[in-house]
Amino acid sequence: MNVTSLLFLALSLLAALVYHKLPAKWRNAWLLALSAAFLATWSWQFILVLLVFGLINYALGLRIESAQTKKKAWVLLGIIANLGILFIFKYDQFYLPALARLLERMGVQALSDGLKILLPVGLSFLAVQAVSYLVDVSNKRLPAEKDLVKFLIYTVYFPKLLSGPVERARQFLPRLANPLPLDRQIFERGLSLVLTGLFRKIFFADALFRMIPEAAFLTPQGYIGQNLVFWLLGYAFALYNDFAGYTSIVRGVSLWFGIELTNNFNLPYFSHNFTEFWTRWHISLSNWLRDYIFFPLSRGLMRRKTNLANAAAIVVPPLATMLASGLWHGLGWNLLVWGGLHGLYLLGERLIGLVKRPVPLQDQNFIQKTIGLGVTFILTVLAWLPFRMSLPVALQYLEGMFKWVKPDRYLILAYIRQTTPVQSWAPLDLPNPVLLLLLLLAVIFDLLVSRKGQEKELVSFHTLGKVILLVVMLLLLLVSLFADSAAPFVYQGF
């Protein structure tokens, strides 16, 4: 069931009302049943796979807590188990063909179909969540969860199941134990998050994705430079609004159950440097990468106190962290390059910081801020090339972006003077004006919902502003829904 469907939202609200009416002891069972039912709408087999996944981590958590010796070995086993499950299900294209060939050589025929593995929804998110739980238990940041039902809800809680946010058990479990009451304020906050999310997803993301011709990301050499530039900008904003929209919807739905989920986005394209960008983009995963890869690596290298280790402590952590982020998104050279690029961006910032002490953001003047914002934005957008397409195509696309064609001013003038009947747009060699308008609206929308650099919910608006914005958003949503049905979320594929 898609989280943008009216059915999902209506059923969720109904289920939330039932949840708040139930006696406290039945609430978790109700949440678990709802999560299982949601999983079953994708595939009933997912329930079994994720039940086994949850039981393994539940048992590992208890074992790590009680272990007097070899605690680290158990944690390592837990990490390997989770990454192994992720590898088996998510990266099957990497080993299944080889395995099928091997079996065929051994005389076992026609196994290629039988080897196809169903990737359970959200597994990438669940695996990193489970690793953080086991490491936190081992470091005594939280006790192992004894209540199996609560632990399984932490694993498969339906609003965050498909694409996160990546929740930490030490934050999620206390919220589950003490849900917020569903009063008018909480209901309105949830509704405002749902509406904002739907708007981001349907009006901005789906429309921007549709405005980019499919062939542009396959054979970019057939298109003029100015179109390639604006399509890439369109993709950057589409991807952001797609994922930010999803997060907003599920946070709103979860709030109806009284459980606050982590905010994943905070106006990332307004970042002034890459360190700031990664505190604003996919925040829950970025924090995970920081806490479980970047910091441990940095600490480990700095403890060695050699010149080589000191140099490595500067270079290795950002590169390794961002390469891991690329791998998490998928097994492919293009995603590794995307991660590597961001690693290099962060490394570049660190190196510049070593040479010249960075000026704190609040002390920067307008020009410094603008340059920072512009450079960060352009490099981020360029990095989406390998994120979206294979490396050879990304290079062709990059090359094509510099091949601008001068617009046909005679035809433009003829159109304006009406000496030639206006019959089509393409011969003018100008970018799609609707795309430009939508990009502008996307920026304005971000500015509207931001207060002092923080994304705020609609409920924090003045009443008149709230009403106007709501009416406009609903009308535009309607216009978008009649244009086409909603497309699946990009991050559902990771």
Place this chain on the structure above:
Amino acid sequence: MVNTGVSPDVIAQEYEAKTGVKLRIFNFGVEGMDIQTNAELAGLLVEQYHPKAILFFTEMREYGPQTDNTVYEGYKHAAWFQYKLGNPSLEGWFFDHSAAMQYFLPYRNWSRADFPDKILSDLYRYHQTLPMGYEPDMGIGKSIDLIPNPDDPAQQYLYDLYADFKPDQNSLAALESILMLHKEGVQVLVTEMPAYESFYEYFGGESVHQEFIKTISALTTEKDGFYIPPIDPGLIPLNGRVDNHHLNYKGTQIYSELLSDELSGLCLDGKTCLANEAAQ
């Protein structure tokens, strides 16, 4: 199929001049329409406008068994179409009753990559189209009289599509359902658009075309329709054609006059007369 090939004004004027009968003719042809969609729409047309006669223009492409039915599939899934066929939906009701929604219709694909091109070309066509539904095509085709080369990849596709041509049963059933509208008190006349003879090479040549005519005319007569034999395509000069099966504004003028002659001749001979308020 005939939004660009037949001028209702010309037919009405010529017909009145020869028979003294004043006709009100509207062209309901839409670009790319196939016979199955036409069959459904003809029923709706009768229900909505109660025409006295329907003059249905057809051609062989509609009866190829492999012809893709994406147009029909598109219509079938349109909320308005389903609503009119008796399957209610809120969206269908809105499109049928709300002027605002109808005004919005041309802009509904605002988020498609080709929207600026499509909307500008649609607006251009809208301004070119006459009140009676005729949209003149200004193009003039080249090499129309050459037999298409079966080894040319662009032509090969069409040769493959219509190889071993036999009229598709679903298409014949659609024609039959149009003919059955006579039970609603509508006079149904069927004729074939005057494609150039090179066009029939895709289907196997003129002999296959003649077989097709036999099938269509027999079905039309059997179901109480009136079949008008196709006009000699040689009467339309090459500069009156856009390609080997579409007419331009010059060809349309000539064809509409020739067809009107045929229709008024049939009336003056006492075979069949077009009643007032005809629809194409």
